[in-house]
Amino acid sequence: MAPILEIKNLYKNYGSLNILKDVNVSIGSGDFLVLVGPSGCGKSTLLNCIAGLEPISGGSIEIGGQDMTHVSPKDRNIAMVFQSYALYPTMTVAKNITFGMKVRGVEKAEQDIKLAEVARQLQIEPLLSRRPAQLSGGQRQRVAMGRALVRDPKLFLFDEPLSNLDAKLRVEMRTEIKKLHQNLGASMVYVTHDQIEAMTLATKIVVMKGGVVQQIGTPAEIYSKPANLFVADFMGSPAMNLIPAKAKKNGSGYNVIIERAGGEPLVLHEKRTKKLPANVVVGLRPEDIGDAQYRKGRDLHVSSCQVDVVEPAGADTFVLMSLGGKEVTARLHAETGATPGKEIEFAFDMKKLSYFDADTGDRLELQ
Structure with a gap:
């Protein structure tokens, strides 16, 4: 037609x-x-x-x-x-x-x-x-x-x-x-x-x-x-978190390394196969960073991060932290125990990660 x-x-x-x-x-x-x-x-x-x-x-x-x-x-x-x-x-x-x-x-x-x-x-x-x-x-x-x-x-x-x-x-x-x-x-x-x-x-x-x-x-x-x-x-409100990172080959996958001020870097293990450039931007929607205590799944990366700001919003609570020199927003459960200045465990949904070429800004497709 x-x-x-x-x-x-x-x-x-x-x-x-x-x-x-x-x-x-x-x-x-x-x-x-x-x-x-x-x-x-x-x-x-x-x-x-x-x-x-x-x-x-x-x-x-x-x-x-x-x-x-x-x-x-x-x-x-x-x-x-x-x-x-x-x-x-x-x-x-x-x-x-x-x-x-x-x-x-x-x-x-x-x-x-x-x-x-x-x-x-x-x-x-x-x-x-x-x-x-x-x-x-x-x-x-x-x-x-x-x-x-x-x-x-x-x-x-x-x-x-x-x-x-x-x-x-x-x-x-x-x-x-x-x-x-x-x-x-x-x-x-x-x-x-x-x-x-x-x-x-x-x-x-x-x-x-x-x-x-x-x-x-x-x-x-x-x-x-x-x-x-x-x-x-x-597109999206709040917008997708866009975090500068380094990608290093690790077996069949990659270690995606995100710097943190005054602490050890956050290392995400990307198992999907595709050649990643050394400098990437990691994209992750706020709802794909959750409270570890409420999230269960095989493709979750759990890591402790320091909370900077807590913004209650009714059914959700938005939590801001600093990763890769950027302010990153997580959308957590309303009953989250997050308080500013304290560390809590966040679950990063690895299936939902997007990668962008840091030089061109274009999306990198993974298998």
């Missing part, structure tokens, strides 16, 4: 400034693609190129198997939800939602059917006679989504649609969008700088930096096997 969206070798330049560099992305029908990265990485520009709001400098864009590279936005069969909602202030909610259909000459009876269907889906039936000024931020967001839904497009495009909402409402609306995607089976492209939003919504994530795609994968792939140090550091 042909991809619903296929971007090939896409470049976008403003004069001599390269904004997007050789972007290649494709998604199947029903996928939820999230473009994520820091401010200025090119994700909104890429979305505008897909929408046809920005002309591209090279490459091609296909939607539903048709080349849309030079097709105007109105003929691309897409619907876009903007950060600002872009609602008409003098029109009622009902008229805001049906306005696009009216312009396209859709019969009044069909407009009414579509409006009723979308209002029910988004639970905005009581709001149809109100104007945007009488709505909360979350209600305006629903109306903007309703206007996109009535078009029944091949592709929905969302440009940071939740960034104007407060934290609690963001979480609620995120759930609404997730439900909407599941119920409609629609194909969506969504831009955000919030990596938690990306992880919870996406079926596929594109991580960008400086106009270059760093990694494309499922949320689980991006989280567990980041392609490089940038992705490892950007």
